[in-house]
Amino acid sequence: MLHQLSDQFFNGITLGMLYILVALGLNIILGLMGVINFSHGSFFMLGAYVAYSLAPHVGFWPSILLAALIIGLFGMLFESVLIRPLYRRLPEYTLLLTFGTALIFQEFVRRVWGDDAVRYPALPDYLSGSVTFGSYQFPVYKDVFLVAITVVILAVVWLLINRTNIGVIIRAGTRDAEMVKILGINMPLMFTLVFGIGSFMAGLAGALAAPIYAIIPNLASQWIILTFVIVIVGGIGSFWGAVVGGLIIGVLSSLMELVFPPAVDVTGFIIMGVILLVRPRGLFGVEGLFE
Amino acid sequence: MREAAANPWARLGAVAVAFAVLPFLMPGGSLELNPVQWHRWPLHAGFIDLATTVLVFALFALGFNLLFGHTGELSFGHAMFFALGAYATALYTKGFDVMLWGLHLQHDAGTNALVALVLAVGIAALWGFGLARLIVPRSSGIYYSMITMAFAQVIYFITFHWSDLTGGEDGIQAISRPSLPGLPADWLADPSGTHFFIFAAAVTFVAVVAYSWILYSPFGTVLHAIRENKQRSRFIGYDVDKFRVNAFVISTIFPAVGGWLWVYFQQSINPDAGSIDYSGRVVMMSLLGGIGSFVGPMLGSFVYWDLQNSVSQVTKYWPAAIGAVFVLFVLIAPSGIVGAFDDLRRYGAAEALRRWVSPRERLKTDLSEELPESGPH
Numbered sequence: 001m002l003h004q005l006s007d008q009f010f011n012g013i014t015l016g017m018l019y020i021l022v023a024l025g026l027n028i029i030l031g032l033m034g035v036i037n038f039s040h041g042s043f044f045m046l047g048a049y050v051a052y053s054l055a056p057h058v059g060f061w062p063s064i065l066l067a068a069l070i071i072g073l074f075g076m077l078f079e080s081v082l083i084r085p086l087y088r089r090l091p092e093y094t095l096l097l098t099f100g101t102a103l104i105f106q107e108f109v110r111r112v113w114g115d116d117a118v119r120y121p122a123l124p125d126y127l128s129g130s131v132t133f134g135s136y137q138f139p140v141y142k143d144v145f146l147v148a149i150t151v152v153i154l155a156v157v158w159l160l161i162n163r164t165n166i167g168v169i170i171r172a173g174t175r176d177a178e179m180v181k182i183l184g185i186n187m188p189l190m191f192t193l194v195f196g197i198g199s200f201m202a203g204l205a206g207a208l209a210a211p212i213y214a215i216i217p218n219l220a221s222q223w224i225i226l227t228f229v230i231v232i233v234g235g236i237g238s239f240w241g242a243v244v245g246g247l248i249i250g251v252l253s254s255l256m257e258l259v260f261p262p263a264v265d266v267t268g269f270i271i272m273g274v275i276l277l278v279r280p281r282g283l284f285g286v287e288g289l290f291e
Numbered sequence: 292m293r294e295a296a297a298n299p300w301a302r303l304g305a306v307a308v309a310f311a312v313l314p315f316l317m318p319g320g321s322l323e324l325n326p327v328q329w330h331r332w333p334l335h336a337g338f339i340d341l342a343t344t345v346l347v348f349a350l351f352a353l354g355f356n357l358l359f360g361h362t363g364e365l366s367f368g369h370a371m372f373f374a375l376g377a378y379a380t381a382l383y384t385k386g387f388d389v390m391l392w393g394l395h396l397q398h399d400a401g402t403n404a405l406v407a408l409v410l411a412v413g414i415a416a417l418w419g420f421g422l423a424r425l426i427v428p429r430s431s432g433i434y435y436s437m438i439t440m441a442f443a444q445v446i447y448f449i450t451f452h453w454s455d456l457t458g459g460e461d462g463i464q465a466i467s468r469p470s471l472p473g474l475p476a477d478w479l480a481d482p483s484g485t486h487f488f489i490f491a492a493a494v495t496f497v498a499v500v501a502y503s504w505i506l507y508s509p510f511g512t513v514l515h516a517i518r519e520n521k522q523r524s525r526f527i528g529y530d531v532d533k534f535r536v537n538a539f540v541i542s543t544i545f546p547a548v549g550g551w552l553w554v555y556f557q558q559s560i561n562p563d564a565g566s567i568d569y570s571g572r573v574v575m576m577s578l579l580g581g582i583g584s585f586v587g588p589m590l591g592s593f594v595y596w597d598l599q600n601s602v603s604q605v606t607k608y609w610p611a612a613i614g615a616v617f618v619l620f621v622l623i624a625p626s627g628i629v630g631a632f633d634d635l636r637r638y639g640a641a642e643a644l645r646r647w648v649s650p651r652e653r654l655k656t657d658l659s660e661e662l663p664e665s666g667p668h
Binding site for chain 2: 034035036082085086089090091092093094095096097099100101102103104106107108110111221225228229231232236262263265266269272273276277280
């Protein structure tokens with residue numbers, strides 16, 4: 001029983017790490033630009049597929065990094081061509097537009113990689129084993145590598161936002177983009193950059209998820225709604241909100257597997273309902289943002 | 292936004308005529324890819340069934356449009372009410388016998404379509420009321436859209452996982468069509484589909500009349516005021532949140548009736564009916580036709596199914612084509628086909644074209660002229 005509990009707990013941590021990466025990417029974009037990207041889940045999915053396709057040719061590390069980079073650059077292109085014309089409109093229109101593009105991405109993936117799940121080629125040896133700790137076994141990739149890399153990425157993003165000039169602009173822009181623009185900052189460029197960073201994180205999460213989850217064309221729609229739930233639970237636009245929200249939902253929905261398996265998929269939504277009742281802005285949300 | 296209540300009777304008459312000629316406007320092929328057989332009479336089941344589909348989704352889109360088009364709130368989860376109406380009807384008709392935490396829930400098969408309708412609408416409206424009370428005071432804008440989308444997923448997962456009751460992924464099959472009073476018992480089961488189309492057209496028409504009545508009542512006018520400016524409406528003295536909750540509850544009734552019709556029409560139901568896919572479909576239809584316009588969503592349903600039916604015969608990746616058309620509409624003509632025709636009539640071809648491609652002018656054709664609070668202005 002204790003072993004089961006620990007297994008599920010660490011499965012939840014693994015899932016939570018990926019949730020954090022995806023949700024944080026979405027949240028940074030949402031916080032600065034006030035637009036919601038439904039295709040964020042598609043970027044996650046594309047990251048997984050691109051890493052899967054690259055891995056046999058370039059190896060494990062380059063496949064992960066290249067996939068994330070490609071998705072990040074693609075995100076910047078996506079923002080400047082499709083999202084930019086919508087800034088003067090209501091934010092709802094971005095949601096509508098990116099819903100349409102998500103359909104296109106899904107069919108693109110079906111066309112290129114087929115309807116069936118694809119399997120990532122084998123991991124390098126040093127990542128495929130497991131660490132033994134007493135009578136407990138921890139798979140290196142899921143429980144050590146993924147956690148470590150997520151922590152590193154989180155630290156980098158945190159430093160970027162809190163300790164650099166770009167971060168100052170991003171934080172100021174979240175409060176009042178118009179004022180920042182008046183101060184002479186090239187906001188459209190910042191937006192493209194931030195969209196690129198957010199997409200990079202989605203692509204990275206997808207690439208990291210590729211070796212452990214089945215890669216299928218409806219990955220995008222499964223993940224995007226959960227990402228929304230995490231953002232709502234954590235608080236729109238909040239760094240720590242995405243971190244805590246991702247962990248809570250990852251761990252609790254994994255533990256639900258032991259309590260009442262049919263409810264695993266709805267755990268996140270139940271948490272969201274409770275949070276809405278007691279803290280409508282989410283755990284770390286700010287009153288008055290995006291209303 | 293557009294069209295004052297110029298002449299509601301003329302408008303309703305036009306809708307009635309459109310319903311009557313609808314089967315003749317559907318292209319060949321069908322959901323089952325039957326060949327075209329124009330010479331057959333009564334109409335071939337292929338395209339008359341497609342016309343019925345258009346009606347069901349027109350009904351569904353009316354509810355969605357009451358919220359997005361007329362109250363300015365984008366619900367991305369309205370398929371949940373479609374699914375609730377559909378499952379209520381299916382379960383009432385087929386009966387069930389399940390255990391839930393020691394409770395024995397049991398119901399024998401029922402045959403009364405009216406009871407099914409009351410159940411479908413009642414359950415959807417009740418869930419809608421609870422949900423609206425939870426989310427309306429706490430959210431608006433894109434936050435509202437995200438939350439409705441998430442709650443729709445709850446209904447989807449319940450229908451998906453509670454197999455004892457809902458049949459899980461396979462859903463419920465072999466649901467018999469009801470008999471209507473004064474007509475032969477198997478009248479609706481007519482294999483050509485004509486009778487069911489007439490039935491669906493009658494139901495949809497009644498719904499359109501009710502919709503028109505709601506929209507052009509003082510209540511509907513307050514909704515428009517809320518759409519244009521929440522704060523100002525509040526200052527005038529309206530309890531804005533109460534109106535938003537009421538609008539939400541009313542908007543659940545139309546999809547629920549649509550779900551009720553859909554179950555009798557398809558004679559089966561599965562969890563897809565409540566999926567994000569269906570919610571998105573109705574969003575796309577409404578926008579294609581023209582949100583905020585009276586006939587827009589109905590026109591949108593027609594255009595959507597025409598498009599899907601034609602494209603799906605060419606490629607199995609048809610959703611990409613629909614997605615691309617939708618993206619173009621969002622970018623260039625966010626007020627849909629009705630809005631584009633309005634522009635043509637108002638400005639003439641050259642000026643209308645200039646407005647569609649110029650981002651600055653496009654603002655004016657938007658749902659509302661309110662600008663987002665963040666983002667470059």
